[in-house]
Amino acid sequence: MSAATARGDRLAFSRFLSDDITSIDSAGKLRNKTTAVEEMPPGNSQVSAEIVDYGDGAVVAIGYGLAGESPARILQAWSRKEDQWQMVAFQGVRAVGNVTPATQRSSALPPSSGSEYDRAAVQRTLEDVRRAANTGEAKTWGVLVTDQFLATSLTGIFQRKAELMRDLGMAGRRDDPLSIAEMSVRIHGTLAVATMRIRDRANAEFWRTAILAKDSDRWRQAAEITTPITGTARSQQR
Numbered sequence: 001m002s003a004a005t006a007r008g009d010r011l012a013f014s015r016f017l018s019d020d021i022t023s024i025d026s027a028g029k030l031r032n033k034t035t036a037v038e039e040m041p042p043g044n045s046q047v048s049a050e051i052v053d054y055g056d057g058a059v060v061a062i063g064y065g066l067a068g069e070s071p072a073r074i075l076q077a078w079s080r081k082e083d084q085w086q087m088v089a090f091q092g093v094r095a096v097g098n099v100t101p102a103t104q105r106s107s108a109l110p111p112s113s114g115s116e117y118d119r120a121a122v123q124r125t126l127e128d129v130r131r132a133a134n135t136g137e138a139k140t141w142g143v144l145v146t147d148q149f150l151a152t153s154l155t156g157i158f159q160r161k162a163e164l165m166r167d168l169g170m171a172g173r174r175d176d177p178l179s180i181a182e183m184s185v186r187i188h189g190t191l192a193v194a195t196m197r198i199r200d201r202a203n204a205e206f207w208r209t210a211i212l213a214k215d216s217d218r219w220r221q222a223a224e225i226t227t228p229i230t231g232t233a234r235s236q237q238r
Helices: 002-006 010-014 033-039 116-135 138-144 161-171
Strands: 017-024 045-053 057-065 073-082 084-093 145-152 159-160 179-188 191-199 205-215 220-230
Touching: 002 010, 010 033, 010 179, 017 033, 017 179, 017 191, 017 205, 045 138, 045 205, 057 145, 057 205, 073 145, 073 179, 073 191, 073 205, 084 145, 084 191, 084 205, 084 220, 116 138, 116 179, 116 191, 116 220, 138 145, 145 161, 159 161, 179 220
Parallel strands: 017 084, 145 220
Antiparallel strands: 045 057, 057 073, 073 084, 145 159, 179 191, 191 205, 205 220
């Protein structure tokens, strides 16, 4: 895929993207597949990459060095369909103050897909994870996420499971100011992607992508990234 972007080959690039991909940049602009291909980025300088294997799914954590800008932290979700790996979600974040606000509106969220049973199970896991985080129940939270769980902070720092469990245990109960404005849950075999547009009490908006992996009949959260929505990418609905 990197080779395709380097030579400007949009057709080859498009084959690596699922039809329902959500591609969210660090300014909070969401692109669907059509827009992502039209606005295919130039090749970037990849600083580091970590791949966590979940069978027919994978989570990829990447650090990019972008010319003249602060480093970006990126999470990707990939799904294998037959012999072809495709990216089903992409999202980046940079430290606040180092982002040029979006100048175009976001694409619409793709519709939810997959069985109702799996989508309901994914939403239950997400609700349980959020509840455990809000009440400071670190052990309960730890059972609900994978051992390789990875998240990014709003300042663009990768955070691991052990670190987050320690912070939860120290923080105790907290008041969660975030509400979900819209949500899409897509099932890709043993991997699920939940993309949410969320708001805080000050009406600031964020994209949050949660990636979940299926272990036997149980869904556990494998990764999470939250990115502020800036400029014209913000929803016009209030």
